[in-house]
Amino acid sequence: QGSARLAGSYGSATQAxxxxxxxxxxxxxxxxxxxxxxGQATGSLDYAQASGASFPTADARLTISNFQRTGLAAVSEPVDVVFAGRxxxxxxxxxxxVRRGQTVVGRMLANLRPLPPGAGSWTERLMSAPLSGGIRYNGPSAVLFSFAALPEQQLTGPIAIAADFSGRVSAPRLNGLIRADNLTYDNETYGTRLSQMQLQARxxxxxxxxxxxxxRAGDGTxxxxxxxGLAADSGYPVDIRAQLNDARLANSDALAATTSGTIHLTHGRDGGLIQGDLTVPNARYQIIRQGQAEVPELTGIRRRSELRPGRPTDRPAAAPVGLFKLDIRVRADNQxxxxxxxxxxxxxxxxxxxxxxxxxxxxxxxxxVRGTYSFAGKRFDVNRGIIRFRGGALTDPDINIQATTTTDGITAVINVTGTGQRPQIAFTSTPALPQDEVLSRLLFGTNPENLSATEAIQLASALNSLRGSGGGLNPLGKLRSATGFDRLRVLGGDDATGRGTSLAAGKYLTNDIYVEIVTDARGFTQTQLEIALTRTLSLLTATGSFGGSSGSLRYSRDY
Known part of the structure; x- marks a missing residue:
């Protein structure tokens, strides 16, 4: 694993x-x-300063062998880096x-001449020092990207940079070019991949x-x-506009999304601003709470530092670096x-x-738009779903969701209200029955007083799963991801149409045309087609293999 040694002294004079x-x-x-x-680093650093106000001296020699960066998506080519500075x-x-094998792929030279004594403190003399030199690089981009130190992100592919330095340390001036024709950026957290990237800059x-x-971002661009800006004196100003066209910006197990629209990022002395108007043609979100371990958290615990009262001399905390105001609109008509x-x-x-x-x-x-909910082997049709954010955090919206099913002569209704952090779940029915009896009839087809001890435990477990602590495998979700269907679900039998327990698979042909095929093991097949004529009016048709077709118009609008 190698070794590191450190020696020095601190006082009127500093040495290290x-x-x-x-x-x-x-x-x-x-x-x-x-x-x-x-990689393996071998070298030395010597630092000395006679007093706190005197100009320091430093000498550095460093060799890094087989410098490499590894991620889930890519592994950079190993290179050797040699640096000498004084x-x-x-x-x-x-x-x-920078060497790749025996070939030199990068060179850097930088010179500075500090101002003479009497022109300020040594830090002011250093930051105002005239700068000269240049950089030439024609090799793997992963080497340069690694200096950004961004975990779980990768940039691969060849890149060419040629630039000359001038100006001062605090306000450098560069003149040159950057060219790249086939870069690939990977974000391992969200599954984002930008491929065939072409970059031209000066x-x-x-x-x-x-x-x-x-x-390229998936099938989009x-x-x-x-x-x-490169000068600290001007606050590193930034002004970048981006155009997204069905760009797949996330593709992980929990989240997959494509986006179209514009993003405008600016930054100056007064801070930064991100503006955008985005549409989401297609997105999938997998609720990942199922099956996770729940860790209790103690409340009412505070650190000793939090109990100490503030002093009048305490300075207010500085604004975080990289803080941006947000002004973004995000829309999705469906999908x-x-x-x-x-x-x-x-x-x-x-x-x-x-x-x-x-x-x-x-x-x-x-x-x-549409939905189903499966609970304890019963299928509910979600006939109302409203989620509203009140200008607060994303995790605590107002919720109003209702799902119904008919079983054992009653129509059972699940109502989910409250907020995202404090949802309230209640059962009602027609005809009206107590909540525990509704759930007992759903699970076992009988009243609670007729339940055995084992069935009573199952009833309590079902109630607990409604609070989010239950879960398990989601094979339909994995199958849907593998086959590419937009929607995959299991339907119960229907004596009126002759359908047994069936599998329904649906997909959008266009943004306004949705087709779903329902089939069972006995040969029943039904094709359902929905065409969105306007935002509020849809045409629905259904054709079954056992005879019979139907067509209807549906009008829906939120009030």
Whole structure:
């Protein structure tokens, strides 16, 4: 694993010496998990400063062998990095080489000349020092991207950079070009992949101008243009516009979504702003609470530091770096699928996202298009679904969902109201029966007083699963993902049509045409077609193999 040695002293004079001997860079994962950097570092660093006000001197020599970054999606090509740098009161320089095998793929040279004594403190002299040099790189982009230290994110593919330095350390000026024709970006958290990425940009003094950025995102595309400021004096201004066209921005087990629309990101001295108008042609969300372990959390516990009263001299906390205000509208006319814990549903959405990226606020809501809910072997039709956000956190909306089923001569209704963090679940029925009797009839077809001890335990377990602590496998969800269907569900038998227990599979042919095929093991087949004529009017047709066809118009509107 190599070794590291440190020696030095601190006081009126400061000295420090660091020696690395084949130190494995994977130790960085202890400070930044999932970084995925590996390689062996050998070298030295010597630092000395006669007093706190004097100009320091430093000398660094570092060699990194087999520098590499590994992730779930890609593994970068190993390279060797050599760096040598020196800082003195009258000037400093740094040189670096990047080798892939025996081929040099990158070079860097930087020189600076600090201002003479009397021009301010040593830090002011250093930041105002004239800068010169340049960088030439033509190799794997993963090497440069690794310096961004972004866990669970990867950038692969060749990239070419040629730029010259000038200006000052606090306000550098660069002139040069960036070119790439086949980059791939992977985000392992959300399953995002941008492939066939083409990048054309140029350095123009104190800013980077992105003239072209284009990539494939699933079956869609992402395009962007804009500028990124490089000078601290001007607050690193940013102005980037992106156009999304059916871009698949998430593709994980829990979330999959495609998006179209525009995003405008700006940043200046007064902070940043992200504006957008997005539509979601297709999205799937898998409720992942099922089967998870529940860990109780103690309440009323506070740290000792939280009990200490604030002092008058305490300074207010600085605003977090990278804080952006949000002004984004997100819409989905349909095909927003939510499943899990027995729920199979489709929604439409109109949301506005405000606040900041650290504390977003949500307003607007979701409305049900269609849905079913399976509970204890019974199938409920979800006939009402309303979710509303009141400008607060995404996790605590108002909920109003109703599902019904008919069994044993009664119509049972499940009502879910309250908020996302405090849902209230209640049973009603027609004719009216007590809640425990409704559930007992659903599960066992009899009154609660007729239940055996085992059945009573099953009744309590069913009530507990409604509170979200139950769960289990979701084979239909896995099968739907594998086959590519938009909706997959099991239907009970229907004596009126001659249908036995059946499997129903549905898919959108276009954004307005939905087709579903129902079949059972006895040869029954029915094709159902829904055509959205307007946002409120739909045409529904059904044709079965045992004879009989039907057609109807459906009008629906939220009030």
């Amino acid at each position: 010496q660091v020696r690395l001997d084949r130190m494995n860079l994977s130790v960085l994962s202890a400070f930044m998990p999932n970084l995925g950097i590996s 800082l003195l009161a009258d000037g400093g320089e740094g040189r670096a080489l 350095f123009s003094n104190d800013r980077l101008e992105i003239t072209r950025l284009q990539a 992402v395009q962007a243009q804009g500028t990124v 927003l699928f939510v499943s899990g814990m027995g729920l199979e549903s489709e929604w439409e959405m109109d949301l506005r996202v405000g606040g900041t990226n650290a504390a977003p606020t949500i307003s607007g809501g979701l409305d049900l």
